[in-house]
Amino acid sequence: MSSHVEETSSSYIQHHLTNLTWSVDGGWNAHDAGFWTFHVDSLLVAVGLGVLFLWLFRSVAKKSTVGVPGKLQCFIEMVIDFVDENVKDTFHGKNALIAPLALTIFVWVFLMNLMDLVPVDFIPHAAKLAGVDYLKVVPTTDLNVTLGMSLSVFALIIYYTVKVKGFGGFVKELTMQPFNHWAFIPVNFLLEAVTLLAKPVSLGLRLFGNLYAGELIFILIALLGYWQLPLYFPWAVFHILIIVLQAFIFMMLTIVYLSMAHEDH
Amino acid sequence: MNINATLIGQAIAFAIFVWFCMKYVWPPLLDAIETRQKKIADGLTQAERAGKDLELAQAKAAEKLKEAKAQAAEIIDQANKRRTQIVEEAKGEAEIERNKIIAQGEAEVEAERNRAREELRQQVATLAIAGAEKIIKRSIDKEANSDIINKLVAEL
Numbered sequence A: 001m002s003s004h005v006e007e008t009s010s011s012y013i014q015h016h017l018t019n020l021t022w023s024v025d026g027g028w029n030a031h032d033a034g035f036w037t038f039h040v041d042s043l044l045v046a047v048g049l050g051v052l053f054l055w056l057f058r059s060v061a062k063k064s065t066v067g068v069p070g071k072l073q074c075f076i077e078m079v080i081d082f083v084d085e086n087v088k089d090t091f092h093g094k095n096a097l098i099a100p101l102a103l104t105i106f107v108w109v110f111l112m113n114l115m116d117l118v119p120v121d122f123i124p125h126a127a128k129l130a131g132v133d134y135l136k137v138v139p140t141t142d143l144n145v146t147l148g149m150s151l152s153v154f155a156l157i158i159y160y161t162v163k164v165k166g167f168g169g170f171v172k173e174l175t176m177q178p179f180n181h182w183a184f185i186p187v188n189f190l191l192e193a194v195t196l197l198a199k200p201v202s203l204g205l206r207l208f209g210n211l212y213a214g215e216l217i218f219i220l221i222a223l224l225g226y227w228q229l230p231l232y233f234p235w236a237v238f239h240i241l242i243i244v245l246q247a248f249i250f251m252m253l254t255i256v257y258l259s260m261a262h263e264d265h
Numbered sequence B: 001m002n003i004n005a006t007l008i009g010q011a012i013a014f015a016i017f018v019w020f021c022m023k024y025v026w027p028p029l030l031d032a033i034e035t036r037q038k039k040i041a042d043g044l045t046q047a048e049r050a051g052k053d054l055e056l057a058q059a060k061a062a063e064k065l066k067e068a069k070a071q072a073a074e075i076i077d078q079a080n081k082r083r084t085q086i087v088e089e090a091k092g093e094a095e096i097e098r099n100k101i102i103a104q105g106e107a108e109v110e111a112e113r114n115r116a117r118e119e120l121r122q123q124v125a126t127l128a129i130a131g132a133e134k135i136i137k138r139s140i141d142k143e144a145n146s147d148i149i150n151k152l153v154a155e156l
Helices: A009-016 A040-063 A071-090 A098-117 A122-129 A143-175 A182-222 A225-262 B006-138 B143-155
Strands: A021-023 A037-039
Touching (some): A009 A182, A037 A040, A040 A071, A071 A098, A098 B006, A143 A182
8 A cells, every 4th residue: 555656654544544434414424524423434343243243142042052062152151151250250249231241342342353453454445446435444443432332331330329329329429438528528529520430431441542552553564565574463463462351351340340339338 | 533423323232232142142151051060060969979879889799799708608617517427427327337247247156156066066975975885885885874974075
């Protein structure tokens, strides 16, 4: 791509970081089209991978046998068991939602991260040949995607806090700690509000930052011409670690936050 | 990078996926895992019990074998004793029989000898009488000296 006459390095990078958008007001790829804009590529890839995950697991679940399992069932059960163990170690209450939630987060985020290992030009270039100008294939390098998930988790945190401790308990948690005295209510509220809001923000930004930086380095390596050949491989190997680790961290922190929401202090 | 409605779309997709996973994916798979775990645990317990049973049966069999051996030894011992007894008895009987036969033989020999002696005595008497007769024919009367001859015969 860098051999292209009109294309400079910065425009190459810019092109790779631009989403395919559709907005209610401006239609396809309009600039500054306001809030009601959809990143069609992020959503399509994310939903596609989510459907792939659910289809795979559902087809195994339908054929699952109590007797000797097949190889695919063994693998799926290994993942299930891994998630189940982590949930049981951290969350001690009874909740039918948390384990499937953790499984969905782990596998889905992992699959979305995995798109990062597809060489950066393969899919965008193919899309260009098919007439699509912009295509960003790693959904987790889109801040909207990661924040969409972390804010959903945030909503669950607040829902379960209110459900377990009552609305009074929720307010009390925000205002009466760490200093249990009425005079400290403003200070407490400031501290606790920051703590509470930092949860979804850090959850979403951590995943986004890691994957965005990794993607950027892949793009920079792709700019190096023939030098990208020896460099691409080690970074990809290193990135395998990152994509699994980030998926695991997102899952683990979700479990921890939700178990904190269930616990009385 | 700006925040826009993609966030809402992602959140909706997330909610639907989690709901589907909770409803149709997680329960059957976890159920299969847990049922299998229980099955394996049961199997292990049963295997352990079977092992214990086998051990018990082996111990019982060994005991039975030992008992049978002891019994066999006792029977052989008894048989030996009985044999000795029978042999002893037979020996005693044979001894008695032998003694009887010997005694009979001796008695017969004695009787034969007595008879022979009697006969001999008779013959000697007759011979003496004949001799004396011949002597007396030559000299004296037979009757007059018969008492002397009888005395002689009696002394033989």
